[in-house]
Amino acid sequence: MTTAAQDQKIATSEAPGFTCWDGASESSLAQALSPPITECMEAALIDGNQYSRLLFRPRASGCLRLALTTRSACRHQVVKVLVGAMAVRIDLSDDLRERVHTAIQEAMMNSVLHGNLAINSGLRNSLEGLETAHQTIERLLTSPQIARSMIRVEAVWNSSMLCVLVRDSGAGFERSRLLSPGAGQPAGDVASGRGLAILQAFCDRIALLDGGTTIKLGFKL
Amino acid sequence: MKVEFDDNGARVYISGEFTFTDHIAFKAIADRVFEGQGWPIVIDLSKLEFIDSAGLGMLLIVRDEASKAKRSLVLRGPHGQVKRMFAVTKFDTLFTVEA
Numbered sequence: 001m002t003t004a005a006q007d008q009k010i011a012t013s014e015a016p017g018f019t020c021w022d023g024a025s026e027s028s029l030a031q032a033l034s035p036p037i038t039e040c041m042e043a044a045l046i047d048g049n050q051y052s053r054l055l056f057r058p059r060a061s062g063c064l065r066l067a068l069t070t071r072s073a074c075r076h077q078v079v080k081v082l083v084g085a086m087a088v089r090i091d092l093s094d095d096l097r098e099r100v101h102t103a104i105q106e107a108m109m110n111s112v113l114h115g116n117l118a119i120n121s122g123l124r125n126s127l128e129g130l131e132t133a134h135q136t137i138e139r140l141l142t143s144p145q146i147a148r149s150m151i152r153v154e155a156v157w158n159s160s161m162l163c164v165l166v167r168d169s170g171a172g173f174e175r176s177r178l179l180s181p182g183a184g185q186p187a188g189d190v191a192s193g194r195g196l197a198i199l200q201a202f203c204d205r206i207a208l209l210d211g212g213t214t215i216k217l218g219f220k221l
Numbered sequence: 222m223k224v225e226f227d228d229n230g231a232r233v234y235i236s237g238e239f240t241f242t243d244h245i246a247f248k249a250i251a252d253r254v255f256e257g258q259g260w261p262i263v264i265d266l267s268k269l270e271f272i273d274s275a276g277l278g279m280l281l282i283v284r285d286e287a288s289k290a291k292r293s294l295v296l297r298g299p300h301g302q303v304k305r306m307f308a309v310t311k312f313d314t315l316f317t318v319e320a
Contacts, residue, residue, distance in 0.1 A: 077238055080271070098302050105273045109241045124244065124275070127251050127282055134245035194310055195274045201309040 020046065023072045026081050033064070033085035041067040044148055062089060065154045070116040071147040074137060079105045086155055090162060090221070099202040100162070100219055106195045107166035107215040108151065113137075115168025115213060116149040162219040163205075170213060224250055231260030236268035241275035251283055255290060262287055267298030272306050284316060295319055 017038040021029050032040050045067055066082055083101045086092065092100065113119045117140050124133045141147045152167040199206050205218030222243045225234040233250055254262055264283070280296065287294040297319045299307055307313055 074242055077240070077242070080238065098305065101271070102273070102302060102306070105240065105271075109273055109275060113241060124278060125282065127248055127286060130244045130248040130251075130279065130282070134248070137244075194277065198274055198306065198309055 021066075021068070023069065026076050026078070029076065029078065029081045030084065033066070033081065035088060038063055039065045042069050042072055044069050044071075045150055062157045063155060064089060065152070067150055067152045069147060070112055070149045070151060071141050073108060073112045073151050074141065079108050082153060082155075086162075090157055096219060096221075100164070100217075103199055103202045103217050103219075104153065104164055104166065106198050107164075107217060108153070110195060110215065111151050111166050111168035111170070111213075115170030116146065116151065118170060157221065160221055162221055164217045164219075165209075165214055166217070167210070167214045222246055226253060231257055232263045232265065234265045234268065236270070238271040239269055239276035239279075240271070240273045243276065244279070247276075247279045251286065254283070255286060258290070258292075261293040261295065263295045263297055265297045266303055267300065269299070269303050270301065272303050274306075274310075277306060277310055277312065280312070281315070293317070 017036060019032050019037045019040050020043045021032040021040050023042045023044055029040075064082075064086055066078075068078060072078065079101060083097060083104065086100070087097055114121070117137060119133060119136060123129050123136065149169045151169075152165075154165045154167075156163050156165075199215075199217065203217045204220045205216070207216040207218075208214070209216055222239050223236045224246070225236075226232065227234070231254065233254060235250075239247075262283070264280070284294055295317045296307075296312075299318065307318065312318070
């Protein structure tokens with residue numbers, strides 16, 4: 001078995017454009033995502049030589065890909081950093097950057113809370129529920145398997161369109177649930193209807209793929 | 222997310238980003254706000270740069286708690302992305318929002 005540092009060295013030396021993130025901070029993520037990197041994987045996800053080539057298909061157009069753990073998605077404002085890295089590569093107006101940031105954040109939240117952690121929406125609809133939700137999340141993150149479960153974000157663009165796919169490792173959820181805005185679910189994520197309203201308002205296209213484990217967001221450039 | 226209090230805890234200044242990672246921090250804010258009685262509650266958002274739907278959901282919880290406690294609640298100074306989120310989700314109709 002190799003160490004994480006050895007794995008990182010192997011991964012970065014064998015794949016141009018690929019780098020690892022140490023999972024430590026938003027600033028280290030920003031550094032890891034600096035051009036000309038196109039693909040970044042959190043070091044905790046690397047196991048031997050099974051790294052990102054197995055996760056993403058090659059793309060000819062512009063792309064930026066990030067694979068991270070559920071733990072890091074809960075600990076850091078990852079989306080803010082990722083969108084900042086995208087803005088270095090794509091000419092995003094202030095309006096579009098705001099829409100992209102907001103939409104990816106909603107998709108990320110959905111992937112973390114409902115995909116990988118399988119937290120019930122209804123849990124977060126009272127003050128007591130917030131504490132219960134927090135305790136539940138922290139308890140789940142003590143499981144190495146759950147804490148290391150993967151979230152993948154892939155941004156692909158050309159001159160006219162930006163597509164962002166957010167993939168979780170969960171069981172997915174029913175499309176009918178996504179498409180049924182629910183009053184009485186103050187937690188307000190994608191599954192509640194408020195998150196969906198936000199995605200509809202901020203994206204030019206939305207699709208739910210792979211049995212609900214992937215949300216695809218489209219933006220006209 | 223950063224938080225400051227004033228007026229015996231009834232005025233709350235939230236800055237930075239308010240997202241799904243802030244459940245327990247917001248619970249602590251709400252606990253302090255509702256420790257007092259009779260004060261109108263003002264949540265100042267003028268330095269809040271970003272909110273997601275979980276943050277919006279937490280504001281709704283405070284609205285419900287304020288209603289139970291018969292205390293008025295004002296959201297003050299949303300701008301930029303936060304103001305846009307309020308418009309998209311019709312929060313303007315659910316809260317007293319002041320510029």
